Amino acid sequence: MTRLPSNPAETVVELTGITKRYPGTLANDAVDLTLRSGEIHALMGENGAGKSTLMSVLYGEVRPDEGTIRIDGREVRFSGPSDAIGAGLGMVHQSFRLFDSLTVAENVVFHAEPGRRGLLDRAAARRRVAELAEEHGLPVDPDARTGTLPVGVRQRVEILRLLHRGARVLILDEPTAVLTPDEARRLFTVLKSLAAQGRSVVLVTHKLHEVLEGTDRVTVLRDGRVTARLRTRDTTAGELAEAMTGRRVDLDRPHPPGTPGREVLTVTGVRGVDLTVRAGEIVGVAGVAGNGQSELVEALAGLRPVEAGRVELAGHDITHASPVRRREAGLAYVPEDRAAVGTAPTASVADNLAMGHHRRLATRRGLLRPAVLRAHARTLIDRFGIKTPSPATPAGALSGGNLQKLLVGRELAHEAPLLLVEQPTRGVDIGAVRHIHDQLIAYRDAGHAVLLVSAELSEIRALSDRVLVMYEGRISASYTRDEADEHSLGLALAGAEARPA
Numbered sequence: 001m002t003r004l005p006s007n008p009a010e011t012v013v014e015l016t017g018i019t020k021r022y023p024g025t026l027a028n029d030a031v032d033l034t035l036r037s038g039e040i041h042a043l044m045g046e047n048g049a050g051k052s053t054l055m056s057v058l059y060g061e062v063r064p065d066e067g068t069i070r071i072d073g074r075e076v077r078f079s080g081p082s083d084a085i086g087a088g089l090g091m092v093h094q095s096f097r098l099f100d101s102l103t104v105a106e107n108v109v110f111h112a113e114p115g116r117r118g119l120l121d122r123a124a125a126r127r128r129v130a131e132l133a134e135e136h137g138l139p140v141d142p143d144a145r146t147g148t149l150p151v152g153v154r155q156r157v158e159i160l161r162l163l164h165r166g167a168r169v170l171i172l173d174e175p176t177a178v179l180t181p182d183e184a185r186r187l188f189t190v191l192k193s194l195a196a197q198g199r200s201v202v203l204v205t206h207k208l209h210e211v212l213e214g215t216d217r218v219t220v221l222r223d224g225r226v227t228a229r230l231r232t233r234d235t236t237a238g239e240l241a242e243a244m245t246g247r248r249v250d251l252d253r254p255h256p257p258g259t260p261g262r263e264v265l266t267v268t269g270v271r272g273v274d275l276t277v278r279a280g281e282i283v284g285v286a287g288v289a290g291n292g293q294s295e296l297v298e299a300l301a302g303l304r305p306v307e308a309g310r311v312e313l314a315g316h317d318i319t320h321a322s323p324v325r326r327r328e329a330g331l332a333y334v335p336e337d338r339a340a341v342g343t344a345p346t347a348s349v350a351d352n353l354a355m356g357h358h359r360r361l362a363t364r365r366g367l368l369r370p371a372v373l374r375a376h377a378r379t380l381i382d383r384f385g386i387k388t389p390s391p392a393t394p395a396g397a398l399s400g401g402n403l404q405k406l407l408v409g410r411e412l413a414h415e416a417p418l419l420l421v422e423q424p425t426r427g428v429d430i431g432a433v434r435h436i437h438d439q440l441i442a443y444r445d446a447g448h449a450v451l452l453v454s455a456e457l458s459e460i461r462a463l464s465d466r467v468l469v470m471y472e473g474r475i476s477a478s479y480t481r482d483e484a485d486e487h488s489l490g491l492a493l494a495g496a497e498a499r500p501a
Helices: 051-058 081-086 103-111 120-138 152-163 182-197 208-214 236-245 293-299 323-329 337-341 349-354 369-383 400-412 430-446 456-461 487-491
Strands: 012-021 025-036 042-043 066-071 074-076 089-090 169-173 200-204 215-221 225-231 263-270 272-278 281-286 310-313 330-334 418-422 449-454 466-471 474-480
Touching: 012 051, 025 042, 025 051, 025 066, 025 200, 025 215, 042 051, 051 066, 051 182, 066 400, 081 089, 089 152, 103 120, 103 152, 120 152, 120 182, 152 182, 169 182, 182 200, 182 208, 182 487, 200 208, 208 236, 215 236, 215 349, 225 236, 225 400, 263 293, 263 369, 272 281, 272 449, 272 474, 281 369, 281 430, 281 456, 281 487, 293 330, 293 418, 293 430, 293 449, 323 330, 330 400, 337 400, 349 369, 349 400, 369 400, 369 430, 400 418, 400 430, 418 430, 430 449, 430 456, 430 487, 449 456, 456 487, 466 487, 474 487
Parallel strands: 042 200, 042 215, 089 169, 169 200, 281 449, 281 466, 330 418, 418 449
Antiparallel strands: 012 025, 012 066, 066 074, 215 225, 263 272, 263 310, 466 474
């Protein structure tokens, strides 16, 4: 891999020898990283490679065991994010940290409020937000309640808040995970404009095309160590994937179409939606977050009451059945929120992998058998490549991507007739994406039905035999596998194209 010399005159942030250990894990192993003025710098790596830990060190959320941080050539020691903010750093996390009940203006100026006679000067706050929005091409309504805004606008609020605080370095963690292709393009236009003004951006992402199209340099981590420092213009998707995984990854391998059979899921008039999913097919549901797809899946999973309509699973009416009854009828479910809904963070990896299986793994007297739980866990850990010190490790100690592997692996192991899966590869590295995709295709080819909800158009197009688009709570368009090109889907996601089934 090409090693790049740094120019000290241009260096804004310099991390040297950053090492961070956790029990059983060396998260960062003597990592060096330099960030220059006016650049967009990608930080890539598989789940558990140490990206989040490194950015947490830089942002003052985690103290390193060894190593130094220099800002503008001066060594600093951050005791918390407030110190990092004071040094000109800002971070947009995957889970936005906004107050839904406050206005856009109130969120943007929070902890840096313009005052008048000891009180918040609301007029000044609105003016400040309007000025920042105009200057940086981030249109927002200063008076809008943040909780009512689409996710793309909420992200703009987060960025405006950093700019209001004077951030010269912006750290963005998976920023396009919930954006439409058009919103993602607009975001990169903004980021490039900020870089042109001399600000620096660290982009933590798994999306190879974003790195190749929108960044200047790339640092790749694997197992806590730097494996590559590359100029973006000098590298390829294959080279980046190999640097992350340590092996060649076939990025363009096509999946053959499925062979649909009998109807497994039939939905009629539920939240205004009609759809069917057959054995041996994957039906993809595309839509920008907030357009009703999550609510629909929750209703199908039994987590939200069905007020009207009918749901049939393999010919059985489960419209008002409990989640337990739905599982017994043949439903497996991978929810979007892996931490709050899909897993129990304080329970062990082994216990989490047994959830939903526990009756089968228990004795006749209803007692769980620890040895059986451990053996079951080891099987799934190996099958899905879950990185964990041991089956006894609390699930909450896993990286987000490994927690996702745990959840997907547990549900696929059910061999249920129907799988409802939301965002199966969100926050998952390129190697694991390929593995999960292969597992979903194998699940389909074994005769199961899959209803897939994903914000990733590439994922929808790669896996789906049919594609449905949800817009404002309804199925607005339906495509065959061959019709579902990126242009048509992008128009439908924005409400500009309607093709009812």
